[in-house]
Amino acid sequence: MTRSVIFDFDGTLAIGHGPVVAYAKQVAPSAGADFVQRVEEALRTFDAGRSTYRDGYHVVGELAAQDGVSSGTMNQAYQASREILGTAEAPVAAPEGLAGLLEALREHAELHLATNAPGVGVEQVLDSWGVRHLFDHLHFSVGKPDGLYPILREALQLGPVMAIGDIVEFDLQPAIDLGADTALVGATAAESDADVTLRGETLNDLRGELVTWAAQPPTQ
Incomplete structure (x- = not known):
């Protein structure tokens, strides 16, 4: 599994x-x-x-x-x-301790990136953060929410899945529909009434819970 x-x-x-x-x-x-x-x-x-x-x-x-x-x-x-993503004209920041979190999760799980954005810009940002190599699968121009279903179904054939995002209807609703676990982050996390597994302002807030989820032993 x-x-x-x-x-x-x-x-x-x-x-x-x-x-x-x-x-x-x-x-x-x-x-x-x-x-x-x-x-x-x-x-x-x-x-x-x-x-x-x-x-x-x-x-x-x-x-x-x-x-x-x-x-x-x-x-x-x-x-x-x-x-120009990731340049001074369009700056972004990674959540605190992102590389460490990804490394900890990767000990127990395959890591996917699934975004509606094209690869241009995203890949250069991941490279600049030194984390691109930590992802097993990179999915660009996914067309969420519909395009997320096949990615989820394929992953669910292998075992449990945790979908993480900041927009319920795009990033998490397909996972909810298919019975996967979900983590909502960002400005809407505190007030959203969505039925998600985890929620927090940033990924760093969920670090312990995410690693615990990934490290759970296989169930029969």
Whole structure:
């Protein structure tokens, strides 16, 4: 039996609104006045737990839609922002002790990264953090939530699965549907009424519980 841990990237492994603000800046020339400032204000509300947005990208998308920005422009802006991911123009931070957590989990489980983002930008960030080699499987442009089901089903054939993410409907609901364990992190974790296994502000808050889960002996 092989346990598997499936991580989301943005908002789970990559912390901070740098990439979202970079995205907003790419959109801004096609949006209304003070677009970036409006995004930043909405992000502060989201961080305070007083928002119905899923995450920062949802903020940008909704405000841009209100300004009449086309989907084609949004796609181009998103791709441009991902190309500078992890640079000073789109900074991100890893949760404290990420490498140590991944190493501890890897002693007992296969580690997956499953993100809707393209590989560009994400791989360079993982390399810069020195953790890319700790993942057994990297899944990009997954198309969550639907695209997460086959990844989960394949992993569940091997043993128990823990899905970790910051957006319930994208990162965790497929796992809930299939009977896998789940961990919700991020700004919505404290107030969400989702039926998840674990929850915490960051991965570091769940370190002990995640390692304990991964180290559980096989059951007959």
